[in-house]
Amino acid sequence: MKKIIFLFLIIIIMPAVLAFSKGGYKYIPKSDPTDAIDKIETAYMLGGNIEISQSDINNILGQLVEKRFNSGRISIQDVCFYINNNKLNIILKSKYNGITFYPGISANLEYNDEGLVISISSAKIGYFPIPKFVINKFVNEYSNDYIKIQKNKILITKSIIPLNLNNLYINDNKIVLEIKKNIISKQYYNNNINQQTENKSNNNLNKQVKTDNNISVQNKNNINTVEPEYKKYLAEVSSQINGAILEVKTSKEKEILKNIQRVISEVSKNPSYPYKTEVDKVKSYYNNLSNEEKNRIKKAIINNVDIGNVLRLINIFGV
Structure with a gap:
């Protein structure tokens, strides 16, 4: 009888022990993701490949978590990201009603004609496994035209990805982005490098910037339309930039x-603007x-604008 009771207690207690364990989580010090954003900015201007390290990803995810998921009954306090055997692993330090738990996933990445495909190989809370259908059901509840479930895989469509990618893959424990060359941006970037040697007075610059506030929307030259699905993201950016304006010097x-705002x-009001x-x-x-002023602007944007929207700003402004 005692053996049966003991076995029964183990059956009840073990899942709780597994669920509330850290599940491989370890604290990774974070810094602001400016370096990673600079890599993407340069690649956007010139095209070509860039490698995003595990440290870069942790910094980006850390900023995202800090800004968006640190309030409410369920909060995400930290994120631990690493790559092992070409698989992405993400573990979140989370709290629910004061109880700390550590949900995590392991997944493969693939980029194809439709977009970014995430194939979840396992999901756990601590070391307690979560069935795949639970993850699929959760994603389905939030699916739309841009994020959806297809054959037990999560698809993020190209239309919502804020960079013009040729490919995305994992190599040597780094995420490699192959960004398509933008001829106009490349020429502009090279011109800007040359212009850095020119000195213009601050007074003239202020006059130019303020004068531009009065540019007529009737200017029909160089019309370049923005995809309609960007409208809601641009509206978010416009609001988030208020915080950046207060932060710069x-x-x-x-x-x-x-x-920029x-x-x-x-553009958010009229995609054909x-x-x-x-x-x-x-x-x-x-x-x-x-350089000091540029860095202050970059840091203010990173501190106040979501990472996805920062990439959209690079996509439009290249800064």
Whole structure:
């Protein structure tokens, strides 16, 4: 009888022990993801391959978690990301009503004509396994035209990915992005590098930036439409940039962020808004800033704008 009771207790207790274990989680110090964003920005301008390290991913995910998932009954306090045998592993340090638990997944990545395909090989809370159908059901509840379940795989469609990718894959424990070359951006980037040696007075720069606030929306030159699905993301960016404006230091920095905010606000209202000329001028003004001013703008954006939306800003403004 005692053996039966003991066995019964083990059957009850063991799942709880497994579920509330750390499941391989370990704390990884985070820093701001500016370096990773700079890599993506350069690759967007010039095209080619970039490698995103595990450290880069942890910094990016850490910033995302800090800004979006640290309040409410369920909160995510930290993230642990690593690559093992070409599989992505993510473990979240989470809390629910004061109880800490560690959900995690292991998955393969694939990029094809439809978009980014995530194949979850296992999911756990601590060391307690979660059936795949539970994950699929959860994703299905939040699925839409851009994120969906297909044959037990999660598909993130190309239309929502904020970079023009040729391919994405894992190599040597790094995520490799093959970004398509943008001829216009490449030429502009090279021109900007040359312009860095030119000195323009701060007064003239301020006048140029302020004058641009009055550019007529009737300008029909260089019309470059934005996909309609970007509208809601651009509306988010416009709101999030308010925090960045408060964080930067000089009037030039604030004016450039206000110009970015104004342009994306117009584009979010009207995807066919002829924004390209204005975008090019914002790039030019940004290029005339000192490195210190540029870094303050970048950090202010990273601190206040979601990472996905930061990539969309790079996609539009290249800064």
